[in-house]
Amino acid sequence: MKMSSKFCNIEFPLVQVPVWSLKMEEPFRNLFPIRQTVLAEIIDDMNVNGFDFGHPIVVWKMIVVDGHTRLKAAIAAGLETVPVICRQFNDENEALEYAIRCQRNRRNLTNGELLQCLQQLDMRKKAGRPANNSSCSMSRGKSSVDLGETLGISCKKVERLRAINAYATDEIKEALRQGKYSINRAYEETMRSRRPQEKIEPDTDAELVHSIMADIHARMNEIQIRKLVKALQIELANC
Numbered sequence: 732m733k734m735s736s737k738f739c740n741i742e743f744p745l746v747q748v749p750v751w752s753l754k755m756e757e758p759f760r761n762l763f764p765i766r767q768t769v770l771a772e773i774i775d776d777m778n779v780n781g782f783d784f785g786h787p788i789v790v791w792k793m794i795v796v797d798g799h800t801r802l803k804a805a806i807a808a809g810l811e812t813v814p815v816i817c818r819q820f821n822d823e824n825e826a827l828e829y830a831i832r833c834q835r836n837r838r839n840l841t842n843g844e845l846l847q848c849l850q851q852l853d854m855r856k857k858a859g860r861p862a863n864n865s866s867c868s869m870s871r872g873k874s875s876v877d878l879g880e881t882l883g884i885s886c887k888k889v890e891r892l893r894a895i896n897a898y899a900t901d902e903i904k905e906a907l908r909q910g911k912y913s914i915n916r917a918y919e920e921t922m923r924s925r926r927p928q929e930k931i932e933p934d935t936d937a938e939l940v941h942s943i944m945a946d947i948h949a950r951m952n953e954i955q956i957r958k959l960v961k962a963l964q965i966e967l968a969n970c
């Protein structure tokens with residue numbers, strides 16, 4: 732799988748290792764929920780054909796970076812060893828980005844998976860983010876472009892996901908994860924509650940008119956009111 736040159740290109744030869752020697756740890760383990768239908772299909776295939784060496788598990792320090800579903804399938808199929816490729820990364824952030832790109836290149840990420848990836852990546856960058864000033868806005872803009880490249884989406888969609896992550900209710904986030912809301916709808920629902928409501932100023936003239944009308948109806952009958960209206964029309968015409 733072709734990856735950006737930003738990743739360390741040191742890759743060791745494919746080797747067979749015992750399944751018990753591999754570790755499934757955060758943030759990689761639950762980054763992408765395992766789809767049970769896909770898991771079942773891979774288990775069935777492994778029971779017949781064994782592990783496909785064309786798709787080895789990628790590990791870093793014996794931690795599974797890419798291939799959690801394949802490893803679980805291998806364990807379920809009773810395999811004792813699996814093929815792995817060991818890679819070197821500068822740090823956990825780089826390994827996480829690699830894992831996301833592997834999934835992005837393999838299939839379309841769901842909106843819920845995009846939100847999960849963004850949360851993980853932003854959480855790691857937050858500590859090193861500069862103070863809120865003019866240069867910071869430029870940094871965030873560049874970050875949106877970089878993150879969009881990693882996730883395979885536009886920087887506009889990244890910013891919308893960030894707004895959802897920061898301000899959306901749990902109900903909106905859950906609707907996004909379950910596929911009930913698109914990113915655009917979740918964003919609109921989120922921002923609608925944050926927009927200042929239009930403040931309607933009281934109309935003092937209207938209140939005075941209503942008060943006088945109520946007083947007129949209390950004091951006059953219909954004939955007298957008609958005469959009053961006609962007198963007011965003449966008065967206005969002469970103004």
